[in-house]
Amino acid sequence: MSPMKFTRLLAHDKHPLATYFFEAVGAPKGVIVIAPAMAVAQTFYAAFSRYLSTIGYHVWTFDYRGTGESLTGSMRDVEATLTDWCERDYDAIVCSAAALNPQLPCYAIGHSLGGQVTPLLPSRHLLKGLVNIAVGSGAKRHNHPSTRRIAPVLWYVLVPILCRLFGYFPGATIGVIGDIPKHAMLEWRRWCLSPDYILDGEPRARAAYTSAAFRVLALTFADDELLLEAGSRLLHDAYAQSPVDYRLITPAEVDLTRIGHFGFFKPQSEETLWPLVTEWLGTDAAPK
Numbered sequence: 001m002s003p004m005k006f007t008r009l010l011a012h013d014k015h016p017l018a019t020y021f022f023e024a025v026g027a028p029k030g031v032i033v034i035a036p037a038m039a040v041a042q043t044f045y046a047a048f049s050r051y052l053s054t055i056g057y058h059v060w061t062f063d064y065r066g067t068g069e070s071l072t073g074s075m076r077d078v079e080a081t082l083t084d085w086c087e088r089d090y091d092a093i094v095c096s097a098a099a100l101n102p103q104l105p106c107y108a109i110g111h112s113l114g115g116q117v118t119p120l121l122p123s124r125h126l127l128k129g130l131v132n133i134a135v136g137s138g139a140k141r142h143n144h145p146s147t148r149r150i151a152p153v154l155w156y157v158l159v160p161i162l163c164r165l166f167g168y169f170p171g172a173t174i175g176v177i178g179d180i181p182k183h184a185m186l187e188w189r190r191w192c193l194s195p196d197y198i199l200d201g202e203p204r205a206r207a208a209y210t211s212a213a214f215r216v217l218a219l220t221f222a223d224d225e226l227l228l229e230a231g232s233r234l235l236h237d238a239y240a241q242s243p244v245d246y247r248l249i250t251p252a253e254v255d256l257t258r259i260g261h262f263g264f265f266k267p268q269s270e271e272t273l274w275p276l277v278t279e280w281l282g283t284d285a286a287p288k
Contacts, residue, residue, distance in 0.1 A: 035114025039178025076167030142231025
C-alpha cells in the first residue's frame with residue numbers, strides 16, 4: 001500500500017499549499033489531481049487516493065488556501081476567493097503534477113465544487129480527462145427540496161450577517177456546510193443566486209465549458225441530498241467540444257443503501273463505484 005506523503009507546493013503566487021502525494025504502485029499509468037468540494041478537507045479523499053495508487057496512478061490531493069491544512073493563522077484574515085482557489089491553487093497543483101511526470105497522462109477528479117471549476121483552469125490543456133463526482137448546479141432551483149427551503153435564510157441572512165460579524169463564514173459552528181473564507185463564500189453566494197449557477201454567476205464560465213476539449217465522466221447519484229439531477233444535466237450539457245459519459249446511479253443498482261453527495265468517496269464504494277472510474281481511465285480518455 002502506498003503511504004501518503006505530506007508536502008507543501010506553491011500556488012502560482014507563491015502561497016504555500018498543503019498537499020498529499022500517493023505514489024503509484026508498480027509502473028505508473030498516469031497522474032491524477034483530486035479537487036475537493038467546498039469545505040471538505042483533502043484527507044476525506046485519502047482512501048480513494050490510496051486505491052488509485054495501488055492500481056498504478058500517482059495521486060495528488062490538496063487543500064485550497066485558507067482551508068484545511070493550507071490555513072495558517074485565523075480564517076478571518078484570509079482574502080481568498082473562488083477565483084484564487086481555481087486559477088492559483090488548483091491550477092498550480094495540476095501544473096506541478098504534470099511537470100513532475102510529463103510522460104504520463106494527467107487527469108483531474110472533481111468532487112462537487114472541484115468539478116464545477118475545472119473548465120476554468122488556465123492549465124486545462126494539460127488534462128486528458130476529467131471525472132466529475134456529484135457535480136451539479138448550486139442554484140436554488142436545482143437544490144434538493146430540503147436544501148431549497150433554507151436557501152433564502154442562508155443567502156440573504158446568515159451569509160451577509162455572519163461574514164460581516166466573524167470575517168468568515170463560521171459554518172462548522174452553526175452546522176451548515178463548514179468554515180469558508182469570507183470572499184470565497186460571497187463569490188459562491190453570487191453563483192448560487194444566479195439561475196444557471198456558475199454559468200451565469202461567473203462571466204467566463206459558459207465560454208470555458210463550451211470550449212473545454214477534455215473528455216468527461218460524470219457520476220451523479222439519484223439520492224444526492226443537496227443537488228437535483230436537473231442541475232447536473234445543466235452543467236454537463238454545457239460541454240460542447242467534448243463528449244460527456246453521463247451516468248445517473250441509484251444506490252440499489254450498485255447494492256448500496258445510500259450514496260448521496262459524499263458516499264462515493266467512502267470505503268463502502270470500493271467494490272462497486274470506484275472501479276467505474278478506473279475502468280473509464282483505462283479506456284484512454286484522449287480527446288478525439
